[in-house]
Each structure stands twice: as structure tokens, then as C-alpha cells.
Amino acid sequence: MDETKVLDLLNKVKVLQEKAYVPYSNFRVAAIVGLKDNKETLGVNIENAAFPATICAERTALAQAITLGYKKDDVDFLFLITDSKSLGSPCGVCRQFMVETMPLDAKVYMSNCNTKELKDIKIVTVADLLPFAFMCESLKGNEK
Numbered sequence: 001m002d003e004t005k006v007l008d009l010l011n012k013v014k015v016l017q018e019k020a021y022v023p024y025s026n027f028r029v030a031a032i033v034g035l036k037d038n039k040e041t042l043g044v045n046i047e048n049a050a051f052p053a054t055i056c057a058e059r060t061a062l063a064q065a066i067t068l069g070y071k072k073d074d075v076d077f078l079f080l081i082t083d084s085k086s087l088g089s090p091c092g093v094c095r096q097f098m099v100e101t102m103p104l105d106a107k108v109y110m111s112n113c114n115t116k117e118l119k120d121i122k123i124v125t126v127a128d129l130l131p132f133a134f135m136c137e138s139l140k141g142n143e144k
């Protein structure tokens, strides 16, 4: 992805971050999922007084892609921003969700409240985030 597009995404995800529903933590997260047909789905974290009902921005955006009929191989990248002063990478639940809904070689762009330029954005793959992932194939093996 060229630098201009990455910086455009950074600006867009920062605006999106304001839509997070975070009355308990005030920790805003936003994600943009880029699809191979150049469309995008958007997600913010949405908290709930019953805390397990809270959903992260990454899963919100990926669930939207699936709901619209996109498949795993249609996903090109995920661009993430958090209020963290450090890296602010996806949580464990989202990593597990990502290995099942994104190609393992799809890029994940991670930014935070200090990100101003390209060099501040950490870029990894889905596989980097969850080595030795438990996947669909992992459920097979004991059937006769």
C-alpha cells in the first residue's frame, strides 16, 4: 500500500475513533477493514455495563464484512488505532477472531494516540499476531 493511502487511512481512523462508545473505560479504539474490492467496513469498540457484552473495534468491522457477504479471502488489511500511548495491539480474542476471518498474510496496521507519521505505524501480518493459532483444522483429528 502506498504511503499516501496509509496516511489517509490514519486520518480516517482517527475521525472514526470519536464514534467509540466507551462510557466505562474512555479508551477509544477504531478499525477499518480494507476489502480487495476497495470497499471498507468500519468498527469502533462498544462497551456495555455487562462487560462481557463489550465488543472490540476489530471484531465490529470484521463482523460487518461477514454480514455484508464478504469471505475471509476478500479481506485485504485491517487498520487499527487505540488511545494507548504504547503500541496498542489487538487483544487475544480479536487475534483469534482475525485468524478465522482474515487471510493469515493480510497486513495489520497498528497506530495509537501518538501516531503522526508513517514511521509510527507498526505493520505486521495476522499470522504474526497469533503464532500456532487454533483454527478450524485444529478441530479435526479425533473423528473416525
Ligand SMILES: [Zn+2]
Pocket (backbone or CB within 6 Å): 056, 057, 058, 090, 091, 092, 093, 094, 095
Ligand atoms: Zn479485541
